[in-house]
Amino acid sequence: MDHTKDQNRHHCWTPYTHQVSIHAFASLFTRLLTHLLLLHIADLKRFDIKQLKELSNELRWETLHAVSKVGGHLGSSLGVIELTIALHYIFNCPEDKIVWDVGHQAYPHKILTGRRSRMNTLRQLHGISGFTKRSESEYDCFGAGHSSTSISAALGMSAGKNLLDKKRNNCIAVIGDGAITGGMAYEAMNNAAYINSRVIVVLNDNGQVSLPTGQPSVGGVGPAGALSGYTSRLLTSSTFKNFRDIAKGINSFMPDDIKNLNKKVDEYVRSMASGGGTLFEELGFYYVGPVDAHDLDNLIPILENIRDNVPVTKPVLLHIKSTKGKGYPPAEAASDKYHGVSKFDVSTGVQKASVSKTPSLTTVFANSLISIAETDRNVCAITAAMPGGTGLDKFGRRFPKRTYDVGIAEQHAVTFAAGMAVEGLKPFVAIYSTFMQRAIDQVIHDVALQQLPVRMILDRAGLVGNDGATHHGSYDLAYFGCLPDMIIMAPSDEVELQNMVETAYTIDHMPSVVRYPRASGYGAEKLKDLLGTELPANGELPARGKALPIGKGRIIKNGERNHSKKVSIALLSIGTRLVDSVLAARAIEAKYPDVSVTVADARFMKPLDEELISSLAKNNDIMITIEEGSKGGFGDAVLHYLTNSGQLDDGSTRMRTMVIPDIWIEAGPQKDQYDIAGLNESHIVAKMEENILLVRGKKINKMNAGTSSVVSSVVDESNLRV
């Protein structure tokens, strides 16, 4: 990076320093960072502590500046600046392994490990990922996006190093107090001491478990879960440890005589920490902490001590206390700590989010559930650390006692809801489609098999945009569609969503699912024009939806039938691709006067509307299903039904499925992802055109064949004999 740019950066920054005066950014030139990146991350080791501190200011600025341009996860990254520097200073990556849990806090790590110049492409199409990703850099030893995997992965690497007799064994998992609420983290810790493999767990405690934390929905202002309470007690019951205290403690790993000598000091240090750090110690970890995460003077010698003195057979947990959003006042002051932000103005902290005129489907769900819960005290709601993203924050403000935030624990959320259903409650579990993948067995074993009426609300079902491949909700139609005793719905729009929430409410004899993408409603005008749906005179959604007949789809547009229409097509959509289907149908009919297109909305993935499907197949030359889901979902279910009932045997209907293709679709704007997936209006048009030509050709051949039937039948028979 050339120096002139850095100078300019100084000028950009000046107004901000006047307004909120952040002394942490006294050094506005990224001199050291530039120097370091011209060399190699290993050269960091030649820096002295003063330079490391200066570097942390530069890295903080660089992270802030990069995210302000493209949006992304900010607060978590700002909270681990010093930790990132300390880890790279003490350990030798890539040989040593740092596994960042979730990976959303790894931006400073990316900047330090050769990706500074690409930070402007963060989360963009063909850019670098917003999470760690193996294919992106050898310094990203493990990819992430979903939480609570880091300890297992680091432990596996450690065991691998042992088996292969590798001399250095520094495998480090950096995990937040949110991610550590996930069950996998405990499964890994339980296993760590047992297999005698050293793994270094850095517990980054910033008091934010859910997104955002402190909603009344979680019953108060604190982070969700008892574990957070426990680690907070560890923090408040003692002062921060400095490296001398901790060095004394770690000395207990020395030979026996020194060990005995130091034992008392060690006990003292650790009991000061907590009344023991006992939970982690009971799991067989050596507990170190709490330590101020922003104090490099301590952090560096402590990590050095752990590296050099903890035996290779002992897992260790370093408990650090950090401030999410550290060093950027607007982030520190915000309730969500700027966890995830859109582009923003650094000088004011004001985000440039595009505001939709119509409510998001998330809001429509929340409002619908609130209306229902107002009349039925048995309705309750469960979120796995995502009250904001699922709309349950709103529900929680209205019904705090009936809202449960269980932490990042999707499996528990589902079985917990199953337990509530046993007691006769009507639980709604709202989980993003991608995170529901965690709880498939709980849905099968605890819910469906017992026909318990748990209502599963899957937000972000489909392509999600800048979070990319780890977060797409592509598979739920496939993984739930194959289960017996399950009712699965996908609304095409906000009115349908409201109706489906109402439908789920009425289903008391088995589980039900409502899945919808990250999208906004269409609003009164579009609904009427495109789907023929009328809203009340005020243009707003009614207070309550109407329960739909189970397993029944609807026709949105009937294709015209007369002698001039030579080719007939049926588009059968499930979910929000319906509007693109209608637009595509209109475009085709305008372009080809001899083609008629019927558009239907299946509404239900399960049970299938077999009557509707059969009639569409029977009455059309071409039938195309469209869904925002992977193969194995709706289209396959329709095919399965039609082929097994012999309805495609005579070859008179050309059947095609349009699904999210069998590839990982990387981060980028949602609209581009629909293009990559081939699920936009233009792709539906193209798919119809392809088949129109073939059907026309076939029909012409047939007509020609009719005039020379004798000849062709002879040819056919001889072919058969061959």
Ligand SMILES: Cc1ncc(C[n+]2csc(CCOP(=O)(O)OP(=O)(O)O)c2C)c(N)n1
């Ligand atoms: C399985 C799973 N569920 C939910 C999420 C959504 N999520 C991303 S980060 C986050 C909070 C993580 O908190 P923490 O680990 O403390 O990290 P922090 O952001 O506070 O640094 C959540 C709930 C996820 N990534 N993975």
